[in-house]
Amino acid sequence: MSQCFYMPVKVIYGPHCVAENAALFAGFGKKALIVTSPSSAKNGALQEVTEALSSQGIAWGVFDRCENNPSLEMTDCLGEFARQDKYDFVIGIGGGSAMDSAKAASVLAVNDYPAAKLFENRFPHAPLPLIEVPTTAGTGSEVTYNAVITIDGGRNKKSFGTPVTHAKLAFLDARYTETLPMRLTRYTALDALAHAIEGFLSCKATPAGSMVAKEVFRIFAKNHGALCGDSLTPAVRQELLLNAMYAGIVIAQERTIAVHSLSYPLTAMRGVQHGLAVSLPMASFLEICYSGAKEKIDELLGILGLTELGQFRGYIGRLMDDKNTYTRAEVEEFVSIAGQGAIGRNNPVTLTLDDVRNIYLTSLALSD
Numbered sequence: 001m002s003q004c005f006y007m008p009v010k011v012i013y014g015p016h017c018v019a020e021n022a023a024l025f026a027g028f029g030k031k032a033l034i035v036t037s038p039s040s041a042k043n044g045a046l047q048e049v050t051e052a053l054s055s056q057g058i059a060w061g062v063f064d065r066c067e068n069n070p071s072l073e074m075t076d077c078l079g080e081f082a083r084q085d086k087y088d089f090v091i092g093i094g095g096g097s098a099m100d101s102a103k104a105a106s107v108l109a110v111n112d113y114p115a116a117k118l119f120e121n122r123f124p125h126a127p128l129p130l131i132e133v134p135t136t137a138g139t140g141s142e143v144t145y146n147a148v149i150t151i152d153g154g155r156n157k158k159s160f161g162t163p164v165t166h167a168k169l170a171f172l173d174a175r176y177t178e179t180l181p182m183r184l185t186r187y188t189a190l191d192a193l194a195h196a197i198e199g200f201l202s203c204k205a206t207p208a209g210s211m212v213a214k215e216v217f218r219i220f221a222k223n224h225g226a227l228c229g230d231s232l233t234p235a236v237r238q239e240l241l242l243n244a245m246y247a248g249i250v251i252a253q254e255r256t257i258a259v260h261s262l263s264y265p266l267t268a269m270r271g272v273q274h275g276l277a278v279s280l281p282m283a284s285f286l287e288i289c290y291s292g293a294k295e296k297i298d299e300l301l302g303i304l305g306l307t308e309l310g311q312f313r314g315y316i317g318r319l320m321d322d323k324n325t326y327t328r329a330e331v332e333e334f335v336s337i338a339g340q341g342a343i344g345r346n347n348p349v350t351l352t353l354d355d356v357r358n359i360y361l362t363s364l365a366l367s368d
Contacts, residue, residue: 005206009168014238031060034061090129103130134176138244142245146161184275186319190275192247221305272322280364
């Protein structure tokens with residue numbers, strides 16, 4: 001069976017990389033739509049991007065009302081805003097939600113239809129060129145083509161995207177992550193780890209994707225101790241930002257599997273931060289998959305410096321702090337929402353709805 005590796009995004013990284021490469025913006029046109037959240041004004045990213053645009057004589061408009069876990073309603077508002085003026089390209093600044101919203105804006109700016117039609121992945125007019133500037137080190141959305149939107153009245157999530165929604169360019173400057181609290185820094189690092197684990201364990205994993213995934217495990221292990229502490233050096237933050245990008249490359253090739261499906265109702269219904277939501281079911285998922293993926297899971301554990309699967313739960317648990325309590329009735333609702341999606345992924349073993357239920361019960365401290 002033939003396989004493919006495709007990563008068309010030009011990535012520039014390092015301190016002050018936006019200012020040092022401002023001339024690259026000029027190749028995309030004379031007016032930019034910046035899609036971001038209010039936090040970008042606090043971490044310096046928005047100011048440095050607009051200064052770079054001004055230096056090239058490029059005008060811009062700003063949509064700064066991005067929300068965590070963007071809803072269809074907000075995405076429709078974004079589409080209306082994007083169509084009010086003629087923009088040549090889109091710049092997304094922020095975490096995964098803002099970068100995903102920028103992908104939606106690049107499509108909706110030139111396709112006058114409701115956000116719900118994004119899921120059809122039919123774009124009569126080619127999306128505007130997209131530049132991404134991540135301010136968290138977790139999603140890797142700057143190098144993936146998928147974007148996630150909250151649906152079903154806030155109960156679930158769904159993604160859209162094809163290779164044409166890839167960004168053209170990404171700037172990775174870890175200085176923009178320095179204002180992120182350590183709790184969220186840990187969760188974003190766990191999000192990157194989850195991406196790499198899912199791609200590595202996918203039954204359709206490729207040699208190229210697996211090679212990158214193992215580098216993600218190595219970098220995560222190297223920085224695990226620092227993540228358990230109270231602060232990070234600029235060098236560690238830059239390494240973690242690159243690691244998130246590497247993990248994004250993994251899922252751009254291999255896609256996610258059950259863990260992400262299981263996380264969606266936790267985030268959509270209970271407001272659990274995405275990185276934490278994908279981390280909660282991770283250990284239980286590995287335990288259920290161990291019989292069918294022993295060699296790969298043992299390799300993962302070895303790279304992380306662990307000698308047995310039972311150590312993994314505590315290893316990631318030191319970076320997690322879930323204050324929520326859950327009920328069995330909620331678990332049944334989670335299963336009804338996410339179960340079919342989870343068992344339909346390219347998991348290393350065949351899951352059942354009972355497996356999904358048990359993953360939730362053991363992950364959310366509800367097992368007998």
